[in-house]
Amino acid sequence: MSVIVTDTGFAPAPARDIPALADWTPGVPALDLAHTDDPAALEGRLDGITLIRVAFPAFNDGRAFTIGRRLRMVGYTGQLLAIGPVIADQYSMLRRVGFDGAEIPDEVAARQPQDQWLFRANWKAHDYQARLRA
Numbered sequence: 001m002s003v004i005v006t007d008t009g010f011a012p013a014p015a016r017d018i019p020a021l022a023d024w025t026p027g028v029p030a031l032d033l034a035h036t037d038d039p040a041a042l043e044g045r046l047d048g049i050t051l052i053r054v055a056f057p058a059f060n061d062g063r064a065f066t067i068g069r070r071l072r073m074v075g076y077t078g079q080l081l082a083i084g085p086v087i088a089d090q091y092s093m094l095r096r097v098g099f100d101g102a103e104i105p106d107e108v109a110a111r112q113p114q115d116q117w118l119f120r121a122n123w124k125a126h127d128y129q130a131r132l133r134a
Contacts, residue, residue, distance in 0.1 A: 003109040004081070005091065006101035007121040010114045013103050018053060032083070035063045039070040046076050053103060056084035065097050072098035088116040 002013040018030045021037050030051040033039070042049075052071060054064045068080055082094050082102040094102060 001106050002083075002103050003106060004101055004103050005109075005114075005117050007095075009118055009121075010109060018051070033067060035061060035067065037067065039067055039074060039076075042071070042076070043074050046074070046078075049076070050078045051081070052076065052078065053081045053083040054099075056082050056086050056102075059085050059087045059090065065093065068094070068099050069097040088112045088120055091117055091120040 004011045004013045016030065018032045019025075019028060020032050020034065021041065024031050026045055027048060029048060031042075031049055031053075033052060033054045035055050035057055054067050054071075056064045064082060064084075068082070071080060080099050082099050084104070085108050086094065086102045086104055087108065091102065
């Protein structure tokens with residue numbers, strides 16, 4: 001099982017069968033991307049996709065941050081989730097590059113409870129640019 005993390009806290013992740021990019025066909029509303037997939041392959045094919053999950057294979061592999069940002073830059077407006085062992089310290093960066101939240105394993109949620117994620121939920125107010133403007 002896994003947990004969905006958003007700015008409002010934890011919620012159980014629904015069971016769902018989401019195809020990988022290699023198995024995905026247009027018209028299917030959800031898609032899983034690997035940290036090595038090229039989001040350019042989806043340009044012009046984003047209509048009807050309501051959920052994209054981007055794999056973070058390890059907390060120290062940041063390639064998925066770039067994929068999330070590139071998806072937003074090519075016009076994706078649906079729900080964008082990081083999936084994998086993302087840690088609470090990365091939550092504000094996830095939000096800044098365009099992710100709506102993360103789907104984390106139960107083990108990570110047990111190790112880093114909801115209060116640690118909520119502490120970072122005010123991500124817009126705690127970047128260096130906000131401090132410079134103050």
